[in-house]
Amino acid sequence: MTRIQQVWFPKTLEEAYKRYLSCEENGSYVSGGTWLRTIWEADHKTIPPHLISLENITEMSAITIEEEKGDEVLVIGSLVTLNQCLKNTLIQKYFPSLITACKQIAAPSIRNQGTLGGNIRTTFGDTLPVFLVLRGQLTWFNGTSIERESVQNWLANPVPSDGRILVNIILPIKKHSGEGNKYFSFYKKVGRREIFIPSLVTVAGSAIKGRDGTLEEVVLAAGGGVMVPKRLSNVEELLQGTNALTKEQLSLIYETCLMEYEPQADVFATAFYKKKVAANLIFSEWFQMMKGENDQIEGGTLYATES
Ligand SMILES: Cc1cc2nc3c(=O)[nH]c(=O)nc-3n(C[C@H](O)[C@H](O)[C@H](O)COP(=O)(O)OP(=O)(O)OC[C@H]3O[C@@H](n4cnc5c(N)ncnc54)[C@H](O)[C@@H]3O)c2cc1C
Structure with a gap:
């Protein structure tokens, strides 16, 4: 039997979320596709008929420093690849343990495609212990607004696929000011x-x-x-x-x-x-x-x- 596969390329979070809802149980978001490909190839899961690629949603690809209540935070878009993470000077400067973690994930070809968002969304990606230690926060698009929760809270009860789109990972930049600390x-x-x-x-x-x-x-x-x-x-x-x-x-x-x-x-x-x-x-x-x-x-x- 021929299976018809459709790949969608929404340009906005709203468009992606609506597409996901309209596919009901038959759709899956895809970022780099490296994890999904692995489980499809291993036959752990069948490939859903509708793949919703997030790659054209440009707002999820940036790494920026922002100010929050007088403190600085690093905002990393969920589409940032593991390789982009390794090359980023802000991450190198402030969060070298994240660099150490990304360096040890898969081979360079996978790191060129695999994203931080995909790594987190699996619920057991190797970057997650680092995000727990760095007291990372996640922002999600829920169809109407952006919700925010800590990595720790989310991991306490991660809902497998609730349709929400992981948008950013937020890491507080700590200043350890005490002399001699x-x-x-x-x-x-x-x-x-x-x-x-x-x-x-x-x-x-x-x-x-x-x-x-x-x-x-x-x-x-x-x-x-x-x-x-x-x-x-x-x-x-x-x-x-x-x-x-x-x-x-x-x-x-x-x-x-x-x-x-x-x-x-x-x-x-x-x-x-x-x-x-x-x-x-x-x-x-x-x-x-x-x-x-x-x-x-x-x-x-x-x-x-x-x-
Ligand atoms: C050979 C090989 C070796 C690997 N080695 C490692 C390893 O050492 N350590 C490790 O942790 N992983 C490893 N992986 C798994 C994988 O490559 C990484 O976890 C990668 O970071 C996943 O990112 P991705 O963008 O490819 O995710 P995808 O495959 O695109 O997606 C993964 C899951 O997240 C969902 N998703 C993706 N983005 C979003 C989003 N923004 N919002 C909501 N849901 C989303 C997808 O629907 C899917 O369920 C390996 C994979 C391969 C093929």
Whole structure:
């Protein structure tokens, strides 16, 4: 039987949303198409008869700095590709852990096509732990207006395909003004080999280390595979306000991490193996930071440890 496929190229958010509604259950938004193609080719899903390409909606392709209530934010359009992200000087300057994450996604050919919006919308893309740690916000077009919610709230209950269009990702640009404060951030991905491979485990974190070594604003998140990433708030709490971790504290942090991170087993690794990997990564990043081994940049500049 011949299947008729129709690809639509709306030029505005309104047009795209209306088209989606008119297709009822038979339409799908497409940005770079790299994730959709993978699941269609693997026969996990049939290709819907109506594909609504978002590529001509120009307002979703920019990266700009804007002011919000006296603070600066970086607004990244959801159609920005992973490769554009890597080349962008603002992202390089303010959010290097996002650069580290994008660098480790797929091969350059996929990164040329794959978008941040598509990566986020899958609900388990490898950039998500970074957006959780950076306290990112998402803006969505709901047919009549733009709604805004935090990445964390959205991931707590991500509705699979509610027709809303992801428009922008908003990242607060933090100024770490305290004298002698050091901002520390990291992103680590572990797969079955070094590159071009889906993740088994991803972890991201950040903290401010004060002059006396006290940790503040500790944020940690972990994901990997098809797990929806989440913050590790119990581990965060244990690290908050500490300055010299005792052996007992380190061991408690490790155990708490094993309990709080809840990955799913897959054909390549058990859930317990993934738990141990995540705990080891977090443990080693924190240990290095406490020892000052990662203190590459002084006073309030973001950096990520690059592996
Ligand atoms: C060989 C290969 C390796 C890969 N490796 C990785 C990897 O290491 N890590 C990783 O995270 N991913 C990986 N991917 C998956 C994918 O390439 C990335 O997640 C990419 O960022 C997805 O973006 P896209 O624009 O291609 O999404 P698409 O395939 O276009 O869309 C993905 C989903 O999001 C929806 N969508 C897209 N844009 C919007 C929007 N603006 N609003 C609402 N819904 C939207 C689509 O309907 C679809 O459900 C890999 C893919 C391939 C083929």
